[in-house]
Every structure is written in structure tokens, then in C-alpha cells.
Amino acid sequence: MAELEEWRPVVGGDGWYEVSDLGRVRSWVGRGRRRRRELPHIMARRRAGAGYLKVDLSAPSPRQGPAYVHHLVLEAFVGRRPAGFECCHGTAGRSDNGVANLRWCSHAENMAEVTKAGTKHKGPLPPATVRSIRRDYALGSATYVDLAIAHGITANVVGRIVRRERYGWLTD
Numbered sequence: 001m002a003e004l005e006e007w008r009p010v011v012g013g014d015g016w017y018e019v020s021d022l023g024r025v026r027s028w029v030g031r032g033r034r035r036r037r038e039l040p041h042i043m044a045r046r047r048a049g050a051g052y053l054k055v056d057l058s059a060p061s062p063r064q065g066p067a068y069v070h071h072l073v074l075e076a077f078v079g080r081r082p083a084g085f086e087c088c089h090g091t092a093g094r095s096d097n098g099v100a101n102l103r104w105c106s107h108a109e110n111m112a113e114v115t116k117a118g119t120k121h122k123g124p125l126p127p128a129t130v131r132s133i134r135r136d137y138a139l140g141s142a143t144y145v146d147l148a149i150a151h152g153i154t155a156n157v158v159g160r161i162v163r164r165e166r167y168g169w170l171t172d
Contacts, residue, residue, distance in 0.1 A: 008076040012063035017043075019072040023097025025055045034060055045069055051094045051149040069097045074104060086110055094149065125151070130167045137162050 007026070010017040018040065019025050026040040045053040053069040070087045077099040081087075088110045090101040105113075125133075129151060136142045137158070144155040144162070151158075160166040 011075040013061045016061040019076045021099045047145050
């Protein structure tokens with residue numbers, strides 16, 4: 001039996017946007033921005049820094065501008081972010097913004113989970129990994145963000161590796 005997707009209003013969106021428990025966002029904003037659509041449309045999500053997904057909310061909603069999908073999901077299904085807490089993605093990773101993969105936690109808890117899951121790289125990269133990053137980027141088979149997620153580093157570090165600002169001594 002197929003699982004039903006539950007939709008809830010985006011907090012602060014005045015009913016113009018909804019978010020699902022599976023991490024999808026839909027808009028009721030029609031052409032001309034002040035008109036309401038008869039049927040909502042699923043919004044395109046884009047990758048932001050470190051591989052997190054974002055959507056762009058616009059007028060007439062009071063909540064406007066870019067918004068992380070994981071924040072929208074947690075606010076709608078769990079509640080507002082407690083002071084000093086941040087979003088923690090579970091074992092399914094950053095691309096899964098379903099409520100089952102998300103929770104609010106302290107920074108220390110989040111970093112412990114990241115270290116346990118092995119998604120944050122500590123220390124120098126092995127030469128084979130550096131060569132693989134350069135090769136995959138040169139072939140056009142992956143972006144900085146894709147490579148960062150795959151190797152547990154930031155997109156900034158991937159860029160420095162590709163431009164040979166890091167590991168410049170290493171030949172391909």
C-alpha cells in the first residue's frame with residue numbers, strides 16, 4: 001500500500017506555501033503573485049552550500065527569500081527551532097529532507113553524529129582521493145558540491161583542490 005504524503009503550511013507563509021513530511025515544497029502563488037492558484041505546483045529545489053536543499057519563497061507570502069527545506073520541514077512538523085539548536089540530518093544524509101531523517105539538536109550532538117556517520121572528513125586526503133576529485137571534475141561528471149558531499153569535505157576545499165591551491169605538489 002502506498003504511503004500518503006502529509007502536507008502542512010510553511011510556518012510564516014500565510015498559507016501560500018506548504019511542505020510535506022517527505023521534504024517537498026509546493027506553492028499556491030499564481031501569476032501576478034497576488035493570485036492564488038487553483039492547484040498548487042511542486043517547487044524546484046536547488047543545492048546550496050554543503051549540499052543542503054533550498055527553495056525561493058516570494059510575495060505575497062510574508063516569509064520571502066531563500067529557505068532551507070530541512071528548516072521548513074522541522075518547523076512545520078516538529079516546531080520552531082529551540083534556542084541554541086540546529087538541524088541534524090540522520091543516516092540518510094543531507095539530500096533526504098523527510099521528517100523521519102531530521103531533528104533539532106545541539107551543535108555538539110550534531111558534530112558527534114557527523115563524526116560517527118563519517119560524513120565529515122578529518123585530516124589530509126589520500127592522494128587517490130585528490131586525483132579522483134580532479135579527474136571527476138575535469139570530466140564534467142560532478143560539480144564541486146557533488147564532490148564535496150561524496151568525500152565529506154566542503155565545496156570550497158574541492159575548488160582549492162581542483163585549482164591546485166591545495167595538494168599542488170600531487171601530480172595526476
